[in-house]
Amino acid sequence: MFETLQHWLSTWMWDWLAVLITILIQAVVIILPLMLVVAYLTYAERKVIAYMQVRMGPNRVGPYGLLQPIADAVKLLFKEVVLPSQSNIYLFLIAPVLAIAPAIAVWAAIPFAEGWVVADIDAGVLYVLAISSITVYGVVVSGWASNSKYAFLGALRSSAQKISYEIAMGFALVTVLMVADTMNLTQIVEGQKGGIWHWYLIPLLPMFVVYFISGVAETNRAPFDIAEGESEIVAGFHVEYSGMAFAVFFLAEYAMMILISYMTAIMFLGGWWSPFEGIPVLETLFAWVPGFWWLALKVAFLLFTFLWFRATFPRYRYDQLMRLGWKVFIPLTIVWVFVVMLLHYYKVGPWFN
Amino acid sequence: MLENYLPILVFVVLGILFGVGPIVVGYLLGPQKPDDEKLSPYECGFEAFEDARMKFDVRFYLVAILFIIFDLEIAFLFPWAVVLDEIGTFGLVSMAVFLALLVVGFIYEWRKGALEWE
Amino acid sequence: MSFEQLVFYAFAGISSLAALMMITVRNPVKAALWLVLTFISAAGVWLLAESEFLGLVLILVYVGAVMVLFLFVVMMLDINLAEMKEGFAQYAPVGALVALVVFGLIYLVVGPEHFGLDKTGLPVTHGPDYSNTKEIAVPLYTQHAYAFVLAAVLLLVGIVAAIALTLRRRGPRDALYQDIDAQVRVRAEDRLTMVKMAPEVEPDVSSKNEEEEGAK
Numbered sequence: 001m002f003e004t005l006q007h008w009l010s011t012w013m014w015d016w017l018a019v020l021i022t023i024l025i026q027a028v029v030i031i032l033p034l035m036l037v038v039a040y041l042t043y044a045e046r047k048v049i050a051y052m053q054v055r056m057g058p059n060r061v062g063p064y065g066l067l068q069p070i071a072d073a074v075k076l077l078f079k080e081v082v083l084p085s086q087s088n089i090y091l092f093l094i095a096p097v098l099a100i101a102p103a104i105a106v107w108a109a110i111p112f113a114e115g116w117v118v119a120d121i122d123a124g125v126l127y128v129l130a131i132s133s134i135t136v137y138g139v140v141v142s143g144w145a146s147n148s149k150y151a152f153l154g155a156l157r158s159s160a161q162k163i164s165y166e167i168a169m170g171f172a173l174v175t176v177l178m179v180a181d182t183m184n185l186t187q188i189v190e191g192q193k194g195g196i197w198h199w200y201l202i203p204l205l206p207m208f209v210v211y212f213i214s215g216v217a218e219t220n221r222a223p224f225d226i227a228e229g230e231s232e233i234v235a236g237f238h239v240e241y242s243g244m245a246f247a248v249f250f251l252a253e254y255a256m257m258i259l260i261s262y263m264t265a266i267m268f269l270g271g272w273w274s275p276f277e278g279i280p281v282l283e284t285l286f287a288w289v290p291g292f293w294w295l296a297l298k299v300a301f302l303l304f305t306f307l308w309f310r311a312t313f314p315r316y317r318y319d320q321l322m323r324l325g326w327k328v329f330i331p332l333t334i335v336w337v338f339v340v341m342l343l344h345y346y347k348v349g350p351w352f353n
Numbered sequence: 354m355l356e357n358y359l360p361i362l363v364f365v366v367l368g369i370l371f372g373v374g375p376i377v378v379g380y381l382l383g384p385q386k387p388d389d390e391k392l393s394p395y396e397c398g399f400e401a402f403e404d405a406r407m408k409f410d411v412r413f414y415l416v417a418i419l420f421i422i423f424d425l426e427i428a429f430l431f432p433w434a435v436v437l438d439e440i441g442t443f444g445l446v447s448m449a450v451f452l453a454l455l456v457v458g459f460i461y462e463w464r465k466g467a468l469e470w471e
Numbered sequence: 472m473s474f475e476q477l478v479f480y481a482f483a484g485i486s487s488l489a490a491l492m493m494i495t496v497r498n499p500v501k502a503a504l505w506l507v508l509t510f511i512s513a514a515g516v517w518l519l520a521e522s523e524f525l526g527l528v529l530i531l532v533y534v535g536a537v538m539v540l541f542l543f544v545v546m547m548l549d550i551n552l553a554e555m556k557e558g559f560a561q562y563a564p565v566g567a568l569v570a571l572v573v574f575g576l577i578y579l580v581v582g583p584e585h586f587g588l589d590k591t592g593l594p595v596t597h598g599p600d601y602s603n604t605k606e607i608a609v610p611l612y613t614q615h616a617y618a619f620v621l622a623a624v625l626l627l628v629g630i631v632a633a634i635a636l637t638l639r640r641r642g643p644r645d646a647l648y649q650d651i652d653a654q655v656r657v658r659a660e661d662r663l664t665m666v667k668m669a670p671e672v673e674p675d676v677s678s679k680n681e682e683e684e685g686a687k
Contacts, residue, residue, distance in 0.1 A: 016474060023363045031367065080383040081376065091500065097372030104368035108361045119360040122602045126431055126527045127361075133535025137507065140539065144500060144546045160413050163420040163539060170427035177434035183604060244379025248372055319470035322416075323651060326468045330423070334456060337430070341445060344437055355475065355596070358518055362478070411637045417540040418633040422626050424536040428528045429622070432608035439605070440612045447616040454623040458630035467634045 002026055026118045030107050038254040039069035045307050052311040079243035084146060087240065091145035096241070096248035099138025102131045103255040110262055111186045113272045113292040124185040125173055128263060129166075132218075135256065136162045138249070139237050146240040154236025157226055157318060164325040165217040171333030172211040175204050176267045178340045189271030195278030199270040203343065207336055208268040210329050212302070215260035217325065219253060221306055223313035224321055261302035262295075269298045415467060426455055479519050486512035499545040503538060510534050521596065523603040 002022050009018035043058065043065070050057030058065035083089055109124045111117035121127055136159050143155020179200055180188045192199050201208050217224040220236075238249045265271060272291030276282035316324070433440075433448050462468060486509045493505035510533045517526035597603075611619060 019359070020363070023360045026360065027363060027367055031371070077375075077379055078382050078384075079379070080385060081380050082387070088498070088500075091504070093376065094504075096376060097369060100372040101365065101368035104371050105361065105365045108364035118364070119357050121357045121361070121523070123523050123527055123604055126524070126531065126604075130527045130531040130535060133531055136535070136539055137504075137542075140542050140546070141500075141504070144542075156413060159539065159543075160416045163536070164416060166535075167420060167423040167427065170424065171430075174427065174430040174434050177431065178437060181435060181438060183431070183435055243383050244375040247379070248375055320651070322468070322470045327463070330459070334452065334459070337452065338449075341449070345442070345445060355519065355521065411639070414540070414543055415633060415637045417536075417543050418637070419630065421532070421536040421540060422629050422633075424532055425626060428532055429619070431528075432524060432604045433612055435602075436605050436608040436612070439609050443616070444612040447612050447619060450620050451623040454620070454627050455630075458627045462630055462634060465634050465638060467638050 023118070027108075030112075030118065031104060034104075034107065034255060034258065035251070037258060038251055039073065041254050041258070041303060042072070042250075043069045044303075045310075048304065048307045049311045052308075073247070076243055076247045081243040081245050082240070084148070084240050086147040088145045088147070091141050092240075093245070095138050095142035095145055096245050096252070097138075098141055099135055099252040100248050100255070102134040103252040103259070106131045106259055107255075109185065110259070111189065111266070111271070113290065113295065115186075116292065117186060120184070120186060123183045125177060125183045125188070125267075128185075128259075129170060129173060132256065132259065133166060135252065138252065142241070142249070143237040146237075148240050150239045151237050154239070158220055158237055161220070161224065161226070161321060161325075162218055164322060165214040165329070168210055168325060168329035168333055169214045169218065171330065171337060172204075172207040172214070173267070175207045175333070175336055175340045176200055178337070178344060179203060185266055189266055189273070192270040193273055193277070196270065196275050197278075199268065199273075201268045201270075203340070204268065204336070206332060208264070210333055211268070212260070212264050212305075214325075214329060215264065216306065216309060217321070219256045219260060221257065222310035223315050226315060226318055226321060257306055258299070258303065261299045261306070264302055265295055265298040271295055412470070419462065419467070422455075422458075426452075475519060479516065482512045482515040482519065486516065500542065503541050503545050506541070507534055507538050510538065521601075521603065524607050 002025070005025070006018050006022040009021055046068070047057040047065070058068040061067040061071045083092065106128055108119045109117070109121055109127050111120075139155050139158045139162070143151045143153075143158075146152070176188065177183060180191045182188060182191070188200075238246055241249060272295040274283070274286055274289065274291070274294050276286050429451065430448070433444070436444070489505045489508040489512065493502045493509060496502045496505060510529060514526040514529040514534075517529060
């Protein structure tokens with residue numbers, strides 16, 4: 001689709017401009033829906049948690065409160081951006097940019113269906129891991145630049161937590177690569193073709209759990225949200241931010257949540273392959289569903305579990321959180337690297353060709 | 354290979370614009386009525402009585418240092434995981450030795466109590 | 472000038488400028504952030520040279536890990552700037568000497584004698600399916616396995632040194648440690664003893680009263 005557009009554009013303008021315009025359109029096609037999903041994820045979060053707690057949730061703005069996120073955005077837009085007098089103004093303003101720029105840049109390498117990827121790079125997994133490791137700067141810099149004790153403590157806790165869980169995530173990714181034999185995200189999904197028993201979920205079940213839970217910790221979501229811990233340190237690293245500066249942090253956090261869900265779906269849940277592949281009747285019955293919607297469904301379910309966790313579990317204490325990361329997840333992932341190594345050596349299972 | 358990275362460059366630039374844009378718009382649209390109380394650091398209504406930048410537990414540095422070491426280890430594992438078929442048993446064994454050495458380090462760390470938090 | 476060259480000069484310019492800012496800026500936190508920018512644009516230059524893996528690992532390891540530690544140290548140590556500058560004039564000659572020596576070494580290694588298109592050859596451009604990672608990986612784990620294992624030894628020394636330098640375990644009075652394994656292993660019998668007791672029968676007063684009240 002985009003190739004024909006590019007061809008058509010290049011017939012009447014410079015080639016480089018045609019390429020640039022095509023990429024810009026692709027970017028808009030990805031980023032705008034992403035922002036919309038973020039907006040309605042906040043709505044879904046409030047609604048889901050409300051129903052889990054037998055409340056109504058937002059129901060005033062628009063039918064069933066559906067316009068609530070729009071109203072919130074407009075309200076934040078007209079709020080004052082407070083610049084605290086004791087802060088380092090430049091760093092204070094750069095911090096939200098440091099949080100959101102990587103959260104958006106990652107999406108360039110994410111495939112949405114067969115062939116639907118903007119930048120089909122060979123080292124896709126490495127790219128995602130490298131770019132999302134930059135988001136920690138948003139937290140550290142905002143916490144320091146604010147010059148406020150709550151922000152400082154929040155940044156400290158949050159950054160130590162993020163880096164601890166990044167190790168577990170990295171090791172979990174390594175096991176996926178060992179099974180898939182490639183770092184290209186599209187090829188990783190291709191490798192899971194042929195029915196639900198070919199999904200990497202099965203040989204790597206513990207890694208799936210580790211990756212997803214580490215993802216919850218990486219994004220500072222409940223039950224690992226000690227960085228915010230509103231009953232202890234008010235709102236953590238972004239106490240001093242208001243109006244749109246706060247909204248940017250918020251966008252970044254939710255965009256990362258969606259990213260974690262996408263990565264989990266792509267690497268463990270068979271990406272855009274239908275779960276009914278290879279099952280006689282069901283396969284033909286659901287053959288009309290395009291791959292993109294299967295992926296979207298899997299992502300939606302994972303996002304729902306994010307909200308479910310928040311409604312169910314009490315917050316972890318910091319020492320317990322660090323224990324879970326360092327003493328449970330990291331040993332488990334290292335052991336599993338050895339296990340997959342042996343599985344690979346003895347060619348066990350249908351996952352190794 | 355480079356043509357694959359062009360969109361990434363565009364996305365990085367767009368990401369930065371996405372951070373700068375809303376803040377500028379919010380700054381232009383929102384009111385600007387600063388006063389001393391509003392601009393002081395938030396401390397639940399108390400006056401801030403000292404500078405917020407303080408020394409903190411050395412344990413956080415230790416976490417950061419250990420993180421660097423494990424991150425490097427992951428950087429070594431990534432390319433290895435991709436070429437398992439090409440490097441044969443020798444490659445497997447060399448990585449097993451590499452990992453075994455780091456497991457020794459990890460056990461040392463554990464026994465020394467570097468992973469304990471109070 | 473082709474687009475690639477334009478991007479190269481942009482990245483090269485940013486990284487040189489950021490490096491310059493990093494050594495001239497006064498605030499150490501800002502200096503660290505300028506260094507981050509230097510690394511990111513250097514990664515861009517590496518990507519342009521088609522070394523995809525190294526470029527991304529530069530971001531992953533240096534930007535994502537090493538600089539976070541630097542920021543931690545620089546931010547949270549609250550360094551007194553005036554004190555740091557005290558010995559500047561005294562140490563300036565030594566510093567200049569060291570800088571000269573390092574510059575000389577760099578010149579010897581990558582000076583015009585060993586550098587340039589006639590020495591290294593024109594970099595080959597690869598198609599979209601080229602895997603830079605695999606190209607690095609195969610010799611790394613076979614031909615250079617010895618160096619690779621030595622890297623593990625270095626990392627091990629790093630772990631030991633980091634722990635030896637920073638770890639001080641506080642006494643049981645200063646801090647409370649929790650042994651979660653012990654807590655999980657606890658069984659009801661350890662904590663709770665069931666004592667058989669003969670039931671003590673109190674003379675039933677209240678019910679009698681109630682009955683009497685009910686009768687009234």
